[in-house]
Amino acid sequence: MASVSAKKVFKNYGDVAVVHGIDLDIEDGSFVVLLGPSGCGKSTLLRMIAGLETVTKGDIEIAGKRVNDVHPKDRNIAMVFQNYALYAHMNVADNMSFSLKLAKRPQSEVDQKVSWAAKILNLEPYLKRYPRELSGGQRQRVAMGRAIVRDPAVFLFDEPLSNLDAKLRVQMRTEIKELHERLQTTTVYVTHDQIEAMTMADKIVILRDGRIEQIGSPLEVYDHPVNLFVATFIGSPAMNLLKGETVSANGGVAVKSGDVLLPLPQTGKVEAGRKVTYGVRPEHLDPVSGSDGIPAKISVTEPTGPEIHIYAELAGEEICAITDERRDWKRGETVGLKPKLDRIHLFDAESGMAIL
Numbered sequence: 001m002a003s004v005s006a007k008k009v010f011k012n013y014g015d016v017a018v019v020h021g022i023d024l025d026i027e028d029g030s031f032v033v034l035l036g037p038s039g040c041g042k043s044t045l046l047r048m049i050a051g052l053e054t055v056t057k058g059d060i061e062i063a064g065k066r067v068n069d070v071h072p073k074d075r076n077i078a079m080v081f082q083n084y085a086l087y088a089h090m091n092v093a094d095n096m097s098f099s100l101k102l103a104k105r106p107q108s109e110v111d112q113k114v115s116w117a118a119k120i121l122n123l124e125p126y127l128k129r130y131p132r133e134l135s136g137g138q139r140q141r142v143a144m145g146r147a148i149v150r151d152p153a154v155f156l157f158d159e160p161l162s163n164l165d166a167k168l169r170v171q172m173r174t175e176i177k178e179l180h181e182r183l184q185t186t187t188v189y190v191t192h193d194q195i196e197a198m199t200m201a202d203k204i205v206i207l208r209d210g211r212i213e214q215i216g217s218p219l220e221v222y223d224h225p226v227n228l229f230v231a232t233f234i235g236s237p238a239m240n241l242l243k244g245e246t247v248s249a250n251g252g253v254a255v256k257s258g259d260v261l262l263p264l265p266q267t268g269k270v271e272a273g274r275k276v277t278y279g280v281r282p283e284h285l286d287p288v289s290g291s292d293g294i295p296a297k298i299s300v301t302e303p304t305g306p307e308i309h310i311y312a313e314l315a316g317e318e319i320c321a322i323t324d325e326r327r328d329w330k331r332g333e334t335v336g337l338k339p340k341l342d343r344i345h346l347f348d349a350e351s352g353m354a355i356l
Contacts, residue, residue: 001186002063002076002153003028004049009058011044011210018044019210021058026203031180031187033197036207037233042190043158045207049188050079050156063153078147079156082163084139086131086146093118093127096145117145120179137168141175148183155180157189161196173199194234198222206230228352231279231345237309240285240319242278243349246270255346257315260294265341270355277352279345282309285321286338287329293336301329310335 004026011019019041026032034042047053049060051072059066067075086095093114100110118124121141131139140160147155157176161169177200180187191197197204198218206213206221206229214226225231231239244257246264253270255262255278262278264270287293287310296312296319303309310321310329314337321337329335346356 001028001184003061004154004186004188005059005061006045006049007059007061009045009048009060010056011041011048011053012056017210019048019056022210022212024205024212024215026186026188029184029186031177031189031200031202032205033189033191033201033203034205034207035191035194035197035233036213037192039209040207041210042192042207044210046156046158046188046190049154050077051075052079076153077156078150078152078154079158080140080143080147080160082159084131084143084163086139086142088131091128091130092123092134092142092145095131095142096123096149099146099150113149113151114145117149120148120182121145121175135168136164137172140164140172144176144179148179148185153186155185155187157187159191160189161191161193169193169196176200194236198234206233224354225345226354228277228279228347231347231354235281237282237320237322239279239281239345240317242315242317242319244276244278244315246272246274246276248272257317260315262294262315263339263341264344264346265356267356270346274355275349276355277347277349279347280339281343282320282322284340284343285319286340287321287323287325288336288338291336293338295334296337298329298331298333298335300331312337 006022006024009019009022036042044053048055055068060068062075096114096117097110118127123141123145126138161172173196201218203215204218204221205215208229214221214230221230222234242257244255246253247256249261252266253272254264255276296314298310298312300311301308307322307324311318312335344356347354
């Protein structure tokens with residue numbers, strides 16, 4: 001196992017800068033997910049750690065050693081790719097053992113490690129099959145097996161589940177997490193899928209335009225986003241956002257958005273007269289009866305099974321509330337919505353940075 005560090009790392013392609021001075025420390029044995037939209041630099045950063053991309057400026061360290069000029073095969077890392085990258089003419093056992101044979105390891109060691117990896121990944125019945133005879137999930141397990149037989153210091157995963165269907169992705173998420181908990185090998189995992197990040201990571205690193213926006217545990221970045229980008233990128237359905245201005249109301253401070261008065265917790269941190277964006281997640285917006293809530297007109301409802309998603313118009317914006325109440329919600333009906341005051345988010349309108 002080993003720690004991984006990026007120290008003021010920049011990456012340019014000609015005159016185009018894609019990574020802008022990233023500082024990141026990944027602890028030994030941790031599972032860190034690099035999360036962000038397409039083009040944010042997450043795969044480029046992973047490939048620089050792997051040695052598949054050169055560093056324009058700054059340093060990459062593995063186990064405290066600078067590896068900028070170290071060949072990928074000498075970095076003691078193993079990488080699992082999106083497209084599996086299996087040898088079509090080799091069976092499962094040969095695919096998994098290829099790197100060990102290339103390193104001229106004794107056959108007894110090769111057999112022992114392949115058998116060990118196959119048992120962990122439930123591949124024992126498939127060792128004589130070829131990649132074309134396997135499902136997508138089985139191929140991905142073979143790619144993982146090929147990585148773990150090398151007993152690397154660091155695992156690198158580059159969107160490994162994006163080619164799988166929804167059910168297989170859920171299954172493979174569990175398998176990768178269980179594999180990490182068993183081996184405790186430092187793991188860096190790239191994805192644009194927030195559900196993968198939330199369910200698998202010890203820490204999430206959220207990137208945008210080649211810069212780190214926030215680092216934290218899954219619940220830290222979900223419950224305490226540092227800015228509007230993080231708030232809207234994490235969470236499905238997305239956080240409801242309403243633009244407005246803080247005003248004095250009912251002996252305290254509230255947010256006026258259009259003709260609607262939105263309540264705030266009275267913490268003393270917010271003064272009146274400030275342009276803001278008011279945020280509340282759908283699960284923190286309770287549909288209530290009577291005049292207890294803020295009136296909103298229902299536009300559509302989506303039953304998901306355990307919950308019902310209610311989309312409604314509020315202050316000229318479409319917002320979403322989530323309820324488990326089995327009611328026949330009607331289009332055009334007015335529903336009262338009550339925000340949970342301890343779960344309100346407030347952002348500065350100009351900078352987008354969190355106030356509450």
